[in-house]
Amino acid sequence: MNYIYELLNILIPFSFISYAFMKNALLAIIISAPIFALLGTMIVNKKMAFFSDAMGHSALCGIAVGVLFGFANHSLSMIIFAILFSVLLNFVKDRTSYGADTIISVFTSIALALGLTLLSFGGSFNKYNSYLVGDILSITSHEITYLFICLILVILLWIFAYNKINAESINSSLSKSKGINGKLYDYIFSAFISVVIMLSIRWIGVLLINSLVILPAAAARNISTNTRQYHIWTVLFSMVMGISGLITSYYIHVPTGPMIVLLLGGTFFITFIIHSFAQS
Amino acid sequence: MKMENVDREPCGMHCIKISDINVRFGKNVILENVDIHIHSGSLTALIGPNGAGKSTLLKSILGEVNHTGKVSFRNLKENKEEKMTIGYVPQSLNIERDIPVTVYDLFASYISNYPVWFKKSKKLYQKIREQLKIFSIEDCIDKQVGKLSGGELQRVLLSIAIIPMPNLLILDEPVSGIDHNGVRDFYKIVDQLKHKNDIAILLVSHDLNLVKKYADKVILLDHKVICEGTSETVYNNPRFHEIFD
Numbered sequence: 001m002n003y004i005y006e007l008l009n010i011l012i013p014f015s016f017i018s019y020a021f022m023k024n025a026l027l028a029i030i031i032s033a034p035i036f037a038l039l040g041t042m043i044v045n046k047k048m049a050f051f052s053d054a055m056g057h058s059a060l061c062g063i064a065v066g067v068l069f070g071f072a073n074h075s076l077s078m079i080i081f082a083i084l085f086s087v088l089l090n091f092v093k094d095r096t097s098y099g100a101d102t103i104i105s106v107f108t109s110i111a112l113a114l115g116l117t118l119l120s121f122g123g124s125f126n127k128y129n130s131y132l133v134g135d136i137l138s139i140t141s142h143e144i145t146y147l148f149i150c151l152i153l154v155i156l157l158w159i160f161a162y163n164k165i166n167a168e169s170i171n172s173s174l175s176k177s178k179g180i181n182g183k184l185y186d187y188i189f190s191a192f193i194s195v196v197i198m199l200s201i202r203w204i205g206v207l208l209i210n211s212l213v214i215l216p217a218a219a220a221r222n223i224s225t226n227t228r229q230y231h232i233w234t235v236l237f238s239m240v241m242g243i244s245g246l247i248t249s250y251y252i253h254v255p256t257g258p259m260i261v262l263l264l265g266g267t268f269f270i271t272f273i274i275h276s277f278a279q280s
Numbered sequence: 281m282k283m284e285n286v287d288r289e290p291c292g293m294h295c296i297k298i299s300d301i302n303v304r305f306g307k308n309v310i311l312e313n314v315d316i317h318i319h320s321g322s323l324t325a326l327i328g329p330n331g332a333g334k335s336t337l338l339k340s341i342l343g344e345v346n347h348t349g350k351v352s353f354r355n356l357k358e359n360k361e362e363k364m365t366i367g368y369v370p371q372s373l374n375i376e377r378d379i380p381v382t383v384y385d386l387f388a389s390y391i392s393n394y395p396v397w398f399k400k401s402k403k404l405y406q407k408i409r410e411q412l413k414i415f416s417i418e419d420c421i422d423k424q425v426g427k428l429s430g431g432e433l434q435r436v437l438l439s440i441a442i443i444p445m446p447n448l449l450i451l452d453e454p455v456s457g458i459d460h461n462g463v464r465d466f467y468k469i470v471d472q473l474k475h476k477n478d479i480a481i482l483l484v485s486h487d488l489n490l491v492k493k494y495a496d497k498v499i500l501l502d503h504k505v506i507c508e509g510t511s512e513t514v515y516n517n518p519r520f521h522e523i524f525d
């Protein structure tokens with residue numbers, strides 16, 4: 001890790017980088033921006049925005065479960081919770097016919113309520129307030145390592161399974177006829193989303209996490225006509241706005257998460273206008 | 281269409297036996313004791329009212345819907361069971377007009393593991409172009425899937441379904457989005473496929489005139505097989521008139 005810090009000192013000629021917390025924040029953004037971007041492209045195509053939002057809210061329950069069972073390592077308990085939660089949700093969803101949005105609401109409501117109840121036992125929810133809005137400047141090198149592992153796994157998933165996830169999302173009967181086990185890939189993809197979101201919740205916060213997943217892909221969709229363009233623009237928007245947001249927030253003293261989201265929101269409307277002109 | 285049109289009798293060396301298919305959703309019986317035989321080199325049309333279970337039957341054959349009963353593929357000459365490959369042309373796709381997915385992206389997702397978000401593979405691109413050429417739609421390869429006409433999309437889906445050439449081709453015809461000429465052209469293509477490749481075709485259809493012209497066998501389904509046979513036999517059945525008149 002020290003080598004990387006040294007490298008950042010040499011590469012970036014601005015005063016903000018001299019702080020260790022800024023180095024960590026910058027690293028976290030450089031690593032997580034492509035993760036959010038890649039997952040976001042498919043979440044938007046599969047119309048799963050509500051699912052990823054729900055995962056963010058359920059993260060509170062993941063933390064609570066960890067606290068309850070006395071896990072010293074919150075990240076690990078959250079990962080286990082995330083996987084179990086998304087698999088159970090998908091399992092119930094596949095066995096009912098009243099629509100994904102209802103099932104997601106049912107699960108999230110329970111998880112959120114359970115999380116709030118458990119965490120405020122004895123009236124002490126205040127110390128978990130940071131989970132709502134997050135604090136990127138508090139990210140530790142330990143958490144950055146987890147994020148880095150996530151990035152590697154998401155890239156592997158994208159190399160080996162993207163076509164299959166895409167095939168399943170466009171028509172599941174057609175993918176079945178081609179021998180693709182679409183359900184399995186759906187489960188894996190959902191598990192990835194929940195793990196990434198739970199790991200990021202502490203420094204981005206429940207309220208903003210979904211914006212980082214959805215906005216880059218939504219902005220890119222406005223100006224893309226094929227899968228390659230879509231990916232390039234999404235990753236680019238996510239990286240550029242993430243880093244700009246961090247630096248801007250440092251200089252004008254505003255919270256980083258909301259700053260990044262505002263920049264991404266602006267990007268969405270600019271690409272939307274470009275799209276509208278291109279249409280006419 | 282760049283296929284020679286050789287008119288020959290169906291060889292019928294293979295038979296697909298769909299026996300005793302039952303499907304229930306809770307207490308609702310969707311399909312009851314459905315028995316169907318389909319021979320290679322023949323086109324079987326499935327007709328019936330809305331909600332008769334036509335799409336459910338197709339999904340049962342694909343193995344997507346839980347069902348009792350059996351689907352088997354027999355080589356009649358050697359009298360043994362073989363493994364069957366199925367091609368499927370869905371009624372519609374779950375996409376929007378602006379989705380950033382081109383015909384290349386769509387095609388490659390179903391037939392290849394080379395990730396479509398990565399730089400295009402020249403070899404794969406060429407292979408897909410060749411396949412689209414069969415139905416003279418190679419120029420669509422870089423078009424967005426959501427911007428294809430109904431007829432173009434149907435041909436793209438058909439060319440995905442026949443790579444590699446399946447033993448059974450299942451077609452779920454769209455209810456709307458294609459004009460009458462488009463539908464007629466599609467039947468012509470399917471008819472040529474049948475003759476040239478000796479495959480069995482099962483088609484859910486809404487156009488009774490074209491069925492009469494092209495189908496070798498017609499099955500009237502309403503949760504169970506009401507009647508089957510040549511179009512004349514079925515079209516003269518009293519239940520046919522009850523349903524379609």
